Amino acid sequence: SSGINAEWPLRPGGHAVITFRILPLSHRVKKYIHASLNLVALVFIIIGLVAVFENHNEQGIEPLWSVHSWIGIVTFAIFVIQALSGLSVFQDLVEGASNEVRGQYKPYHVAAGTLIVSLVTVTILTGITEKYLFIGSMKSFSPHAMVLNFLGLVVVFWAATVIFILHSGVEKRSPEVKPVVLFSRVPSHDNEAD
Numbered sequence: 405s406s407g408i409n410a411e412w413p414l415r416p417g418g419h420a421v422i423t424f425r426i427l428p429l430s431h432r433v434k435k436y437i438h439a440s441l442n443l444v445a446l447v448f449i450i451i452g453l454v455a456v457f458e459n460h461n462e463q464g465i466e467p468l469w470s471v472h473s474w475i476g477i478v479t480f481a482i483f484v485i486q487a488l489s490g491l492s493v494f495q496d497l498v499e500g501a502s503n504e505v506r507g508q509y510k511p512y513h514v515a516a517g518t519l520i521v522s523l524v525t526v527t528i529l530t531g532i533t534e535k536y537l538f539i540g541s542m543k544s545f546s547p548h549a550m551v552l553n554f555l556g557l558v559v560v561f562w563a564a565t566v567i568f569i570l571h572s573g574v575e576k577r578s579p580e581v582k583p584v585v586l587f588s589r590v591p592s593h594d595n596e597a598d
Contacts, residue, residue, distance in 0.1 A: 472530035
């Protein structure tokens with residue numbers, strides 16, 4: 405097994421990042437979807453880390469020896485700090501901060517989300533390179549190497565799309581729903597004197 409399998413489930417985190425931009429739902433619903441997707445990502449990350457450490461122990465591979473693993477651990481740490489910060493500032497589940505504090509913290513939260521998506525991408529790409537080294541595909545342009553290269557491109561395009569959506573000019577919040585007026589009583593001008 406390779407490190408790339410451990411990082412791939414982070415995709416729910418990327419989807420969580422763009423929740424506020426793409427879903428035409430109320431702010432509260434988007435907030436809970438955002439938190440839920442990040443929770444799913446956290447569960448996948450933990451499962452992936454446990455699998456990697458068990459696999460390395462079974463194969464006698466020293467843990468945390470590569471730049472891939474170091475970046476992955478740093479990414480995980482930033483992700484956990486971001487999740488805890490987001491819960492403490494934005495979620496109604498915990499006594500949240502005032503709107504002023506939320507407004508001041510939001511740009512940092514968005515920047516940290518962008519950083520996490522970028523670091524996840526780097527972690528996956530270094531994991532793919534590490535896989536090349538383990539299977540010896542760097543010497544030839546084998547079908548396996550083509551699959552890994554294609555996977556790398558998919559990851560880069562996924563990250564670019566998430567970051568573009570996050571920082572595009574798309575409306576951040578769904579507009580308030582306004583009632584549709586089917587009939588309107590228009591005052592009659594018949595009684596007015598000329």
